[in-house]
Amino acid sequence: MDDQVIVFSYGTLRQRDVQLSVFGREIAGTPDRLRGYRLAMLEITDPHVIAISGAAHHPILTATGDPGDLVEGTALRLTPAELAAADAYEVGDYRRALVPLASGLKAWVYAADHGAREDDSSAG
Secondary structure, eight states, rough: TTTOOOEEEEGGGGSSHHHHHHHHOOOEEEEEEEEEEEEEEEEEOOHHHHHHHSSSSEEEEEEEEOOTTEEEEEEEEOHHHHHHHHHHSOOTEEEEEEOOOTTEHHHHHEEEOTTOOEEEGGGG
């Protein structure tokens, strides 16, 4: 459908239980990659988000600008209403940005906002 948008997920939006809670359906998606970013871990303090994901620490993208940095993830095709639901799920430390994926697709990603409390030491 041409009214769908693509979101590149590298974390909890790929989890079945999170998808069912946030979108009301399971979304398989397509494997893809994002260059120029790396992952860190972010402590989540929103009890609702922790209850949905089952975790108090979530991965977060940070831009490096280094094309050698590569993050593996999944391109999810969402409706505009599902994109709004994803926006509501992601906490304020994330900002949504439009980026090119390795496949050539343009996708929305949730990446570190300038004020994010990221902890690089726990990235894996």
